[in-house]
Amino acid sequence: MSVTVRPSSGRPAPDDDRETGSGGRAGLPARLRALADRSRDSVPLRAALGAGVLSCVVFCLGNLLAGSYPLGPHSRNVVDMGTQYVPFHAYWRTVLLGGADGDLFMNWGSGYGSNFLGDVGTYLSSPFDLMVVLFPADRVELALYVITTAKITAAGAAMAVLLLRLRRGPWPVAALLGSAYALCGWTLDNGAYVPMWLDGLLAFPLLCLVGEWARGARRPVLGPLVVGLAWVSNFYTAYMATIGAAVFLLVRLLTDDKDRRRPSAVLHAARSVLIGVGLAAPLVLVIYSATKSAHPTPPVTFSPAAWPDVFARLLPATSSTESPALYIGTPALALALAMPFHRGLAARTRFGWPAAICLVALSLHWRPTHLLWHAGAEPNGVPDRQAFVLCGLLLIAAWLSTADGLPRPAALAAGLAVLAALALAARGTYAVDRWSYPVFAVALLLAVLAAGAALVAPRLRGGGAGARVLPVLAVALLVTAQAGETAVAGMRVAQLELRHRSWSPRLGGQERAVADAVADADDWPHSRTDPGEDPGRNDPMVVGGQSGGYYSSLTAQITQDTLTSLGYGYFAKGRRLVSLDNPVTDALFSVGTRIRLAGDPAGGPGQVPRATTTAVPPLVTVRPRLRLPDGTARFGASVFANQEMLLGARVYDPPAPTTRTRTAKGSVILTTTCTPGSRAYLSALTFNGTATLDGGRPVAFAGKLPAVRPPLRSIGVVPASGKVRVELRHTGWLDLPEQPIGCLVPARLERAVKQLSATGATRVQVGGHSVTARIPAGSTGTAVLAIPRIKGWRCSAGDGPERPAAAYLGLIAVPLDGTAGSVRCDFRPPGLRKGAAVGAAALAGLVATALWYRRTRRRQETPAPPPAL
Template sequence: MPPAAETVLDEVDGKEGTGGTAQDPRARARGPRSPLVAGPLSAAVLTAVLLCLATRLSRSYPFGPVTRNVVDLGQQYLPFHSYWRAFLRGETQGDAFLNWNSGFGSNFLGDIGTYLSSPFDLLVVFFPADRVELALYVVTAAKITAAGAAMALLLLRMRPGPWPVAALLGTAYALSGWTFNLGASVPMWLDGLVAFPLLCLVGEWARTGRRPVLGPLVVALAWIANFYTAYMATVGAAVVLLVRLLTTEETATARQRLTAALRAARGVLIGIGLAAPLVVVVFLGTKGADPTPVVPFAPAAWQEVVARFLPATASLASPALFIGTPALALTLTLPFNRAVAPRVRAGWTAAVVLVTLSLQWEPTHLLWHAGASPNGGPYRQTFVLCGLLIVGGWFSAARGVPRPAALLGGGALLGALALAARGSVDIDPWTYPAFGIAAALVLAAVLVALLGERRNTARVLPVLAVALLLAAQAGEAAVTGKRIEERQRAEVAWSPRIGPWHTAVAEEAARADAWPRHRTDPGEVPGGNDVLVVGGQGPDYYSSLTSEITSRTLASLGFGFYAKGRHPVTLDNPVTDALFSIGTRIRSTPTGPVRQDALPRATVSAATRPVPPLVTVRPAGRPATHPGDSAFARQERLLGADVYELPPVTRTGRTLTARCPAGSQVWFWGPEYRGGATLAGERPVHFEGKPPAVQAPMRTLGTVPGSGAVRIELTPEAERGLPRQPVGCLLQDRLDSAVRQLTATGATEVSTTGHTVTARLPQGSTGTAVLAAPRISGWRCAAGDAEPRPARAYQGLVAVPLDGRAASVTCSFRPPGLTLGGAVGAAALLALLATWALHRRGAAWPRRRAAR
């Protein structure tokens, strides 16, 4: 690189390895032309342009008609951001503690801390309600752009060098394979991508004894934004700090290095403590969440690991290590680059190798994931390794173009990686063409840069070299983003864009809304977490914090679920409607197939029926209902009335036969069943059971004919057993009688605030008051003027004992961990203030001595 560029950076950043900020007055005068501004700014612009280009090439929204809503992006993040916008504008029925819309009442503070606590997420408030998808794309792009800028800034702070290369490497980090393969479809993890370089910068401050107050605040912000990936970023930043302490300031004593490490530890602990009011709530919410099946860690084959360094590769079963051929080539020259001090070469090379190996060893795999192997992609920490690769490349390139020997060594390793990846299942038809073109451009850039060093007057040559590297990096990033988006849409579950179907349901739900007199269930809408988008108060809810109590209670009553229990879905059943006070049910009929490249449309209707109030009273003693553990029997026990006929069922081959009262409604319950079920004379009904991931909800098959004969033909797609009682026949007159009884003895008036329910009861009510909400941890209730106590449970719902003296009950929800987190946060704030005071006192002491 041109010596002039190094001179400018030396003026700005001070001596190599000090991390200081001593600046020449002339450097300050340059202002915006400073490399510390130009590098991050250029990285941000380049990152944003390339991200949008990749989206455009894949024809994805907002630069094309095709949906981006793959898996959790459409089922979690889009609905949560839609609700977040409404919440910030004061348009929701719940508050920061409780979400009344989802799961019949869920812990919203936990969801805020998991999905919505990033400062970037506040941007959604500036978009109209029908542009939430655009808002989410802007949030995603802003996070990725900020990551590129933060990495460029970190590189220039760690080591002086040419800012165009720092900008290029910052972009390479932000648009890594991890970003395209994971981060872009799980936007909350992108906060970890931003946090890693910022936490490394905090480590630099601790190493040099600077910014003792700002450092903990940065740590706190990172952990508040997303504590899961912030934890990984913190571990990665600790690795970076360790290497820096061992490879810089050779004259420093062991005591000085230990002091720097203790300063860093103090800053991290204070920062995490400041984030505790939110982190503790999320942590305890995770502990109470529906557990997913344990998946033992199985390391990826090394051929697949090597293949992931190449462009246009995609997989969740191997680490996404693509950072671009230019950036990777620079990193691979580091071990051979004698212009870099031996200690620095050895330190960064060892860090990259050891962290790579740690991805493949189960004990360190568990360390990266806080002791719990994730149920899903096992390489979520890969962004940290991508960052280490970028830092290694910077140390090799910061002083100029590596010497020919280093270039040959790095080129040989690059070629070996490409050869070793041949035959990998992750290789895409675009992989080797993109890699070959990028490698050719890198070679051309190296030759031009070497020629430019020999001709110091030829200023155009260094610019041309950077332009060639930029072309290589940009082309590979755009191709990789395009192919990964296309492959994801073809290979994984997706949701359509928000369209007229959602709008029609939202309008109908708003017209029918009668909360808290009764609930309005929006029914099935394409996607997940439907009520967060369209309104209403249904069971549909998809979160990593879905309570085990919610999941198990609803599943036991015949509700279905996805995501191994963490995504309960609606159940169109009159008995459960009565149990959960669903007075209005919205039903949709699609007008055409749901497509990736079109907005979904449907005809929408609403039906209202009498249901008991949100708070009802159950008399003491066990109701006389059917025994057993079938969903039908559980519904009856919760309702307190016998409303089904449960006939003996005979199975002959693929035919079920039974007898029921004529005119009753036949319900089929096969939670693990996948296939069709057809009642004689009716249309077939399909079930989607696929344990353990998917449980099929019970569904009606039709009406029992006058003969009373029930004959059901099964067309299974997989051979799985049925429960002992798969058929129940609902007698509507019995249900109507039960509803009238519960209404007569239930609350005469129900009022709600953000996280509190108050119900007036008939005088002399005894037995148990039941709130139609799952008894998740955090509910406290009181009858009359009594002291609130942790709520009891009645068949999984919130319950309050009554003794005949109280004329009202009040239940309030407070997220578990809020008190403990607040106490830890207060202690951390005091520690931060003490640190600030000691730092000011220490800084003032030399000045006072000089004044004397």
């Protein structure tokens, strides 16, 4: 099927379906009118299908050219893709299929017990994420790639439908521009590696459609449902998409001089948003409450990108975290830039949309509006996460420039001149790649040839072969320019990501071996099984077990404070806690089995997991001498003293004077004395380098505050002389605490473990989000659960009333008076009850809206009674 792309006639085109209705076909027979309506209704479907297929093909082609998994050997696990999204989806699959220790409320495996519903709402609540159950457990990365591709495909289809709703035009062009939106620079550089954000990419055109329905007082029930689904899928980017849709609706109302329903349209849209957000409140308020309790990252200073850097991001094959990714393809950008010069458009349209786009671009550079886009919080990492909205507005402008025919040559020439000026201004900026200008030039040449073919075709007389071939050629050249440029840009961005950013290898045999070892040793809830530090990316979610390791944007402040005070390390500025291999903390958190990687006894090249089991106290212990509230119990600066305080026993040697001597080679020598045969540990904080105990092997530390803090590490056994001499070879930071060395005496720890086991729970049962423990009769003092006291826990002793759980040094504590024979604690995510109430009210509002519109429609359809005679 050929499509004629004709030059503009100079008259404003119909603005929407209301102005291009069936009035002109009133004289046609009923059957012909039905056929015409059916043909017209199929146009959005064709455009959506075309945009979706093109988006999918081009995205996969870019990955194929880059050699990225699953179309090549290179990992796609760039930054958080490997350390958050793959593990979360692996665990989500386990939860959905019923094999997890926890449930929708509680994740028992991570952080010794974390709020899982908050993580679901942040990372996993998109309907697309349910697709993970269709894949085997060892193909989670493939599942995530398919989910990512499906979201991109759906975003392209939704934008194509929106474009045809704005103005009728050739569906192949709508499909091409829909695909350009789905594969904009924001997607290639950000969304493809942060798949939860892609729900916002899909939400923007859908919410714009809700705005269109509000203009016509249509879809009063579907509109709020679309808003609610967008906010449930990913509230963070849905919030940005909602602001973008508000800008879209405002421009639509101001540029349409025939629209007399502006106040009612705003009210209809506001109602849809309020009801929709209300429907999402049970999840949104849980996320909000968890965010308020989360460990904050260090403050970020707002620093807008320089304008040449912004212009550079309009070019293909650019990648940067310091400037907004605005690439939409050279042909599409040329059409958008031609809009102000297109005299075939109404003046309000040709100047209103460019003005709105400029204001949105300026909002990226002003701190108050920058914070507004990000819900008042300065983002860490990528600063301009709302750039997909600006890309969408640019593509809407491109569509309005061409839907009724190409702009005249003068307008096209003016747009190309602006484009050339922007490209010239970007020359020499850091984000420009060696591929950027060559690919840009080729795409521009093909786009000019396509425009020439489209402009010449209508002038050929007689309907010859040229008149039929040239429109097809124009579309083919346009698709080649746009899709080819985007495929090459996707390839280059993928390559640059792997070259300049940290990444994790693909999941493989080592993870499967560790998972098998964990499954064989698992003894939960009698004791925990820690899968260890390796591979170090949310391990329990990937391989099972129960660990302090945890990486989430919602890592609770109390969890972070408690574990780091005990010597745990972290990455990601405190939100990625790593497991600690230490006998004292194993006793504190009932880690009875620990998995460690060791050399293959068969002589193989890799490492194999080995399980080591030790006796530890139960998950619930009783401290007879502890009375709450204990105002004196506070962690101090020494991780060794903190461990002893929480354990309730002295297990390290008393602090001895430590001398520090700097050698001529630049290394630092630490010397102290300890009990012979004890095990020495180094608390390094920000130390980056190696520590070597005389006669031992170097132990690596990788500290770099505020991003990375190394955990407490064993450096060897104290010799018979009792003299400890440690050489520190530092390659970066060297910031040691006042007590850097602690010497653990195993016999003392063994006595402490036996004491806690003797007075601890005799039986522990753990449900999806509850703990029940039977304790010795007549127990007094305080029951301490080896679970961080995050918000949402409520506990009771025996038949006593349930109250918010108390805390002892960051762990759940329950006072005992000697009458209770059991302790029970339940977790309910904070915000869930309020969210459910708001959701119920919103649902009632939706039902009331549906009934009102149904009654109004019936009243309008009821014929008036005949006049009385």
